[in-house]
Structure formats: C-alpha cells, structure tokens
Amino acid sequence: MNRPDINTLTALARQFRRDIVTTVFGAGSGHPGGSLSMVEIVIALYCYKLRIDPKDPSWPDRDIFILSKGHCSPALYVALAHRGFFPKEELSRFRKLGALLQGHAYRGVPGVELSTGSLGQGLSVANGWALASRLDKSARRVYCILGDGEIDEGQVWEAAMSAGFRKLDNVCAILDRNRVQQDGLTEKVKDLAPVSDKFRSCGWNVIDVDGHDISQVMDALDGAEAAKGKPTLINAATVKGKGVSFMELNPDWHGKAPSREELERALKEIG
Amino acid sequence: MxxxxxxxxxxxxxxxxxxxxxxxxxxxxxxxxxxxxxxxxxxxxxxxxxxxxxxxxxxxxxxxxxxxxxxxxxxxxxxxxxxxxxxxxxxxxxxxxxxxxxxxxxxxxxxxxxxxxxxxxxxxxxxxxxxxxxxxxxxxxxxxxxxxxxxxxxxxxxxxxxxxxxxxxxAVTAVPDTFGIGKANLLARGNDVTIVACGIMVRDALDAAAELAQKGVGADVINMHTIAPLDAATLLASVEKTGAAVTAEEHQLAGGLGGAVAECLAANFPVPVEMIGIAGVFGESGESDELKLKYGLTKEKIVEACLRSIGRKGRA
Incomplete structure (x- = not known):
C-alpha cells in the first residue's frame, strides 16, 4: 500500500485521541492511558499496513490483528469505526447494557478478530493463526499488540519461544512500551529490561522505534514483513496517556474515565 | 465371552x-x-x-x-x-x-x-x-x-x-452402536430405578443392573456419554417411569455427572438421587482395581445405592 500523507495521519492521531477520551468519558469507565499510548501504532496498522476490507470483514486471506491487551479496546474501536467497520455512533454506547462495544475487545464487533481481556493470551492465538496460514500457503500476516505490563504473564514467554522456535516470520508483535502498569512504573512492579534482548534470545527479530513517530512505526512494519525466518517484535517506546499532560505516565489514568472538566481540558490539549 | x-x-x-x-x-x-x-x-x-x-x-x-x-x-x-x-x-x-x-x-x-x-x-x-x-x-x-x-x-x-x-x-459398546452428541444411550431396561453412568462406570452400572435383576429389581441403565448438553429428555423419560435415580462416575461427587443429573431432576421431576463418585478427597497411588475398590467405584456400591434410592421413594 502507498504511504498515506504524514500530515493527514498526524491529524488523524489527534482525532483518534479526541475520540478515545470522549468514548471513555461517555462510558464513565475504561482505560484511556494505554489506549492513548498506542494511537500511532493503530494508525500505522489500520491506515497503512493491514490488508483488510471493512465491507468484507471475514475475507479469508485478510491480515489478522489481535489486541492482546484487550482493555485498550477504545483505541481499536475508534480505528475500526474510522475505517467503517461499524457506525461511529456506536462509540457513544461503549460499555452500555446491550451495546455492540463490550468493555474489552470483543469478537462480536465487526473487525475484531479475538475477544481478549485476560492478559497474556493474544500472542499464542496469533501464532496459531500464523501456523494455519503456513499450512494454507496464505500470504496473510498476523499482528498482535502486547502491553508492557502484560508481558509479566508467563504465557507470553511460552508463545515467544514457540514463535521463535517455529520461525513464524508471518507474525509481528508490537510492544506498547508505555512504561506504566496499573500499580505503577513497570520498573517498580517487575522490571522488564532488557526486553528487546529477551525477545532476541527467543529467536526474534527486534526493531526498536519511537512509538509516537508514525513514519518509524510504518518503516518497522515494512521491516517486519521483509524479515524472513524470524518473527518480529517492534519494541515501541511510548508514553502512557500520550497527548493529555495530566494523564501522561500517571498510573491513575490506567483505568478510569475523565470528569467533564477533565475531558474538556484533555480535548483542548489534544487540539 | x-x-x-x-x-x-x-x-x-x-x-x-x-x-x-x-x-x-x-x-x-x-x-x-x-x-x-x-x-x-x-x-x-x-x-x-x-x-x-x-x-x-x-x-x-x-x-x-x-x-x-x-x-x-x-x-x-x-x-x-x-x-x-x-x-x-x-x-x-x-x-x-x-x-x-x-x-x-x-x-x-x-x-x-x-x-x-x-x-x-x-x-x-x-x-x-x-x-x-x-x-x-x-x-x-x-x-x-x-x-x-x-x-x-x-x-x-x-x-x-x-x-x-x-x-x-x-468394552461396553460395539462397533455398530450409534453415538450422537447429546443423545444418551439406554443400555438396559427396568421399572424400579434409573442408573445414570458415564465413562468406565457404565460397565459397573450394567453389572449392577444384572445383579439387581437377580434380586427382582429392574433398572434402566443410561450411558450418559454427553454431560453437556445433557440429554434431559432421555433422563426424564426414564425417571418418570422409575421414580428413583443413581449416578455413577469416576469423578468428584461435586459438580460432575451427579450434579448435572440432580440439577435437571430438581428443576423438572424431583426424585431421590444417590450418587457414586469420589467423596471430596484426593486420590493416592495404587493399582486401578485397588483404587476403584478403596474409593467405592464398584458394582456393589451401585447396587446398594439403587436400593437406598428405591427405599427413599415417596420421601425424597
């Protein structure tokens, strides 16, 4: 796919951030911090890299995207609404009784491939999808966003070993390295460093990027596709709550909704 | 044979x-x-x-x-x-x-x-x-x-x-026998008690029914190979006829086949239910037949349970 105009994507990032905080405000609950940190990654995927068709969400050879950190559903839902998988008005019913948009990523939503919400499960499922693609000789690629707090889970490392061992070069994991988990800084709760080396030691190709630089993320996604014989981890350095000063790197904004006054401040800052 | x-x-x-x-x-x-x-x-x-x-x-x-x-x-x-x-x-x-x-x-x-x-x-x-x-x-x-x-x-x-x-x-079944998910198999017929079993306990249930027959007690034996979705129709048809039930499984008494049967009967047709299974304890090392005997997974225990269940009819 041709690269979209970077100014257009940058403007889109502001719009996604506005939509995320507005959606979480409307629900009265949700996870703004980790949704805001992955905006540029989601844009690079949904507005550039993923081979998907909103008119035919189950097209068999489509690329697969799995949001392993399912609590950051607002970022995914905003991207899917933008691409036309469902009407944008659904965002205003996020987390409401009977709504399409469940609190965590939900497979019943057009364009969502896997219901998630119990951390650590997405990469194994991505690997399974990739193994099926290999058997089917399909060009499909499988993408999976992991949270950095999430990779405390042992299953992630079981899956990392499996993908490296099986040389699943059709798998690309993106680590949203926003440095904050629910109870505080990742360094304080359970230090992850050196996380890129840990993946390399499991047989992965690792690309380190600034996760808020859309061009760098797009380059890395291209690099992942070009890398043969190894799965790729894009270690994306990000800021939890990016774009809203009082949410940035503040664990309090892992999982709560802004008040109306906070929403207005946030929208003003995002611009 | x-x-x-x-x-x-x-x-x-x-x-x-x-x-x-x-x-x-x-x-x-x-x-x-x-x-x-x-x-x-x-x-x-x-x-x-x-x-x-x-x-x-x-x-x-x-x-x-x-x-x-x-x-x-x-x-x-x-x-x-x-x-x-x-x-x-x-x-x-x-x-x-x-x-x-x-x-x-x-x-x-x-x-x-x-x-x-x-x-x-x-x-x-x-x-x-x-x-x-x-x-x-x-x-x-x-x-x-x-x-x-x-x-x-x-x-x-x-x-x-x-x-x-x-x-x-x-062996309990034969190659020509039908198997349908959610469709229990009635393996023996009798009017006095319904034995619902699964797994290796089906064999013991059939042996128990044969022994009961010698005592003049007739037992339906249901091979409930599908626990979920439970074949309520077959279970209820039998129990409405016999008025007493016994379950037998190589599993804890809590939450298994016995629980599934009891839930179904409590909601639809309450009758006495006696359960054969493991009584809320861990197992231990031993040979299969020794363990079955020690933990009460036997034909004899099923026979006793059937007589108890029949004895409770009308005062369940």
Whole structure:
C-alpha cells in the first residue's frame, strides 16, 4: 500500500485521541492511558499496513490483528469505526447494557478478530493463526499488540519461544512500551529490561522505534514483513496517556474515565 | 465371552488418526505427550499438521484457538490434569468466549490412572468443563465409544472436551452402536430405578443392573456419554417411569455427572438421587482395581445405592 500523507495521519492521531477520551468519558469507565499510548501504532496498522476490507470483514486471506491487551479496546474501536467497520455512533454506547462495544475487545464487533481481556493470551492465538496460514500457503500476516505490563504473564514467554522456535516470520508483535502498569512504573512492579534482548534470545527479530513517530512505526512494519525466518517484535517506546499532560505516565489514568472538566481540558490539549 | 480390554485413550487416538486421513483441516497439538495421548501415529503420518508445543499448556490452548479461528479443526491433547487446570483461563477466554472450534482430548482422567497418584488423577475435570458456556463435554465409556466421540466432535460446531482414561477398560459398546452428541444411550431396561453412568462406570452400572435383576429389581441403565448438553429428555423419560435415580462416575461427587443429573431432576421431576463418585478427597497411588475398590467405584456400591434410592421413594 502507498504511504498515506504524514500530515493527514498526524491529524488523524489527534482525532483518534479526541475520540478515545470522549468514548471513555461517555462510558464513565475504561482505560484511556494505554489506549492513548498506542494511537500511532493503530494508525500505522489500520491506515497503512493491514490488508483488510471493512465491507468484507471475514475475507479469508485478510491480515489478522489481535489486541492482546484487550482493555485498550477504545483505541481499536475508534480505528475500526474510522475505517467503517461499524457506525461511529456506536462509540457513544461503549460499555452500555446491550451495546455492540463490550468493555474489552470483543469478537462480536465487526473487525475484531479475538475477544481478549485476560492478559497474556493474544500472542499464542496469533501464532496459531500464523501456523494455519503456513499450512494454507496464505500470504496473510498476523499482528498482535502486547502491553508492557502484560508481558509479566508467563504465557507470553511460552508463545515467544514457540514463535521463535517455529520461525513464524508471518507474525509481528508490537510492544506498547508505555512504561506504566496499573500499580505503577513497570520498573517498580517487575522490571522488564532488557526486553528487546529477551525477545532476541527467543529467536526474534527486534526493531526498536519511537512509538509516537508514525513514519518509524510504518518503516518497522515494512521491516517486519521483509524479515524472513524470524518473527518480529517492534519494541515501541511510548508514553502512557500520550497527548493529555495530566494523564501522561500517571498510573491513575490506567483505568478510569475523565470528569467533564477533565475531558474538556484533555480535548483542548489534544487540539 | 472374554471381554476385550482397551483404554479409552487408545480409541481416541484411533479416532484422531481416522479424522486426519479424511479431513485435511484436522490438526493435533500436544504438550510433550505424543506417546501418552496416543497421537504419535498422527505425528508420524502427518508431521506438518502436528504441533508439539512443549510443556506449555497455556500456549498450547491459545495456539489451538488461533488454528481454529483460522478454519482448522485442532485436537489439543494432554493429561486432563495439566491441560485443563493450567490452561483453564485460556480455555475460558481464548476458546469458549470466542467459541473457537477447539477439541480438547484430556487423557489420564480419573482415579484409575493409578500409581502416579493424586496430581495426575484428574477428578474435577467434568465439573470444570461443564460450567463453561459453549463447552460440550463427552465422557466415553470404552475405547470404541471414545473413537466415535472423537470423530463426532469434528462435526460439532464449537469447543468440545473429550475425557478419556489411561488404562485398559472392558468394552461396553460395539462397533455398530450409534453415538450422537447429546443423545444418551439406554443400555438396559427396568421399572424400579434409573442408573445414570458415564465413562468406565457404565460397565459397573450394567453389572449392577444384572445383579439387581437377580434380586427382582429392574433398572434402566443410561450411558450418559454427553454431560453437556445433557440429554434431559432421555433422563426424564426414564425417571418418570422409575421414580428413583443413581449416578455413577469416576469423578468428584461435586459438580460432575451427579450434579448435572440432580440439577435437571430438581428443576423438572424431583426424585431421590444417590450418587457414586469420589467423596471430596484426593486420590493416592495404587493399582486401578485397588483404587476403584478403596474409593467405592464398584458394582456393589451401585447396587446398594439403587436400593437406598428405591427405599427413599415417596420421601425424597
């Protein structure tokens, strides 16, 4: 796919951030911090890299995207609404009784491939999808966003070993390295460093990027596709709550909704 | 006639091999248990469709879910004790909540695993699996029925757990017998009590019915090979006739077949229910027949339970 105009994507990032905080405000609950940190990654995927068709969400050879950190559903839902998988008005019913948009990523939503919400499960499922693609000789690629707090889970490392061992070069994991988990800084709760080396030691190709630089993320996604014989981890350095000063790197904004006054401040800052 | 002894895991292995030959979308996974789960022939004949995930059950189940969502029909095979307990969250979320078409073959279920002792003797698997939405639970009574259960699971849309055992067990069913998921088989008929059994206890239930017949007591014997969805119609038709029930399973008394039967009868047609099973304790090392005897999984205990159940009629 041709690269979209970077100014257009940058403007889109502001719009996604506005939509995320507005959606979480409307629900009265949700996870703004980790949704805001992955905006540029989601844009690079949904507005550039993923081979998907909103008119035919189950097209068999489509690329697969799995949001392993399912609590950051607002970022995914905003991207899917933008691409036309469902009407944008659904965002205003996020987390409401009977709504399409469940609190965590939900497979019943057009364009969502896997219901998630119990951390650590997405990469194994991505690997399974990739193994099926290999058997089917399909060009499909499988993408999976992991949270950095999430990779405390042992299953992630079981899956990392499996993908490296099986040389699943059709798998690309993106680590949203926003440095904050629910109870505080990742360094304080359970230090992850050196996380890129840990993946390399499991047989992965690792690309380190600034996760808020859309061009760098797009380059890395291209690099992942070009890398043969190894799965790729894009270690994306990000800021939890990016774009809203009082949410940035503040664990309090892992999982709560802004008040109306906070929403207005946030929208003003995002611009 | 000397009965042919064969383990249900052997029948399950045959079923998977049969499917692999007939259906290219069938794949199998194990966690360092190819020989134990009888998937080694599958691996030999279809190496590209066989995935040994190492001793990593959570990843095994997640990978199976991904394969299923991509259109494959994965059979995930390991000891029940390990694959269900270690990966319960993955079975609940990645498999059941996503309604992924994963078939779990749990081997070495029940106390008859024997000398390995309590950690391997899975006695809680029916309870764990039957409460999960979307999960179908099959407990075949012999090797031939295990083969049929594995084959039938491939055509069932959604997750299935197939519970099989390690050790040779006597034949109960025959090749021409029908097997339908959710359709219990009535193996013996009588008017006084209904014995509902699953797994290797079906054989003991039939033996108990024969002994009861000599005492002039008639028993229906239902092979309830599907615990979820439970065949309420067959159960109720029998119990409305007999007015008393006994359940028999190689599983904890809490939450298994007995629980499923009691829930159904309490809601629809309350009658006395006596349960044969493990009384809320862990097992121990020993030979299969010694353990069955010590923990009360015998024909004699089923006979006694039937007489107790009949004695409680009218004062349930």
């Amino acid at each position: 000397a009965e042919k002894m064969r383990a249900t895991r052997d029948g399950a292995g045959d079923g998977m091999l049969e499917l692999a030959k007939a259906m290219p979308e069938v794949v199998a996974l194990t966690g360092d248990m190819a020989g134990s789960t009888r998937t080694d022939k599958f691996e030999k004949l279809f190496p590209d469709r066989f995935f040994n995930m190492g001793i990593a059950e959570q990843d095994l189940i997640g990978t199976a879910a991904g394969l299923a969502l991509a259109g494959k029909v994965p059979y995930a095979c390991s000891f029940s004790s390990f694959i269900l307990c270690r990966a319960l969250d993955q079975i609940r979320v990645s498999v059941c909540y996503n309604n992924a078409n994963v078939k779990i073959v749990g081997t070495h279920s029940g106390i008859t695993v024997g000398p390995d002792g309590a950690t391997a003797q899975m006695l809680e698997d029916i309870a764990l699996m039957r409460v999960l939405p979307n999960m179908c639970v099959l407990v075949p009574s012999d090797a031939e029925e295990a083969r049929k259960a594995v084959v039938a699971a491939a055509s069932w849309k959604g997750p299935v757990f197939i519970r099989v055992g390690r050790n040779p067990a006597p």
